[in-house]
Amino acid sequence: MLLADLFSMLLRLAELAFGIIVAALTGKFLHASQGASSWSLGRFIYTEVVAGISILFAIIWLFPFSGSFIHWPADFFISVMWFVSFGLLVDWLNGSCGYAFDWSGISFDGTNTCSEWKANVAFAFLSAICWLASAILGIYWVRRHTHPVATTTHRRRWYRHRV
Known part of the structure; x- marks a missing residue:
């Protein structure tokens, strides 16, 4: 599963980078609104807070161990937290900068908030x-690497001991 490990590392690096970017942009606004x-x-x-949590866990789970795949419930929960954050930020824009996904008129000179x-x-x-995506990859990995418990139809009686 080298491909899964590589893909997991790429996802963790992207999660780390995106968390840092969001933390920096939001921190800049929080600093300006003292x-x-x-x-x-x-x-x-x-x-x-969500950006800080995701940065912390992305750094911890960045290393390619098979144990990093079993954290898929936490990955899913952090994903939900990010979707809530996304919704709160879109709601705050409320059309003041135009439609949230309208990228016309974007400048990179630092003057356009x-x-x-x-x-x-x-x-x-x-x-x-x-x-x-990390949660889905974790679910896939866990499903593929767990073996179903063998069920037996014959049950040995407790009083018959083999010596």
Whole structure:
């Protein structure tokens, strides 16, 4: 299963990179909005926490061991957290920068904050997809490498001992 190990490592690297990008963009916004109430910044704090958790687990599970595949429930849960974060960020945009998936008018000169927000939304979605793909790969690996328990139709009586 060298191919599965390689694909898993590529997914973990992508998860790590996307988590770092989202953490940086969200952290920049949180730093710029100092003094605002934490209640109004809740969705960004949640996104930052999800990015931190995913960075931590992506680093831990980056190494190609067969044990890294058994973490598929955690991969699925982190994927769900990323999808929630994606939804919260899209809801926050609320059309102020245009449609969330309308990439026209994007500039890379650092003056367009809509570009940063759309990049943040896009990388949150990509991270969710990567975590979901890791969970699916983990399910596939576990299903393929677990052997069904042999069932017997004949049961030996407790009082018949073999010597």
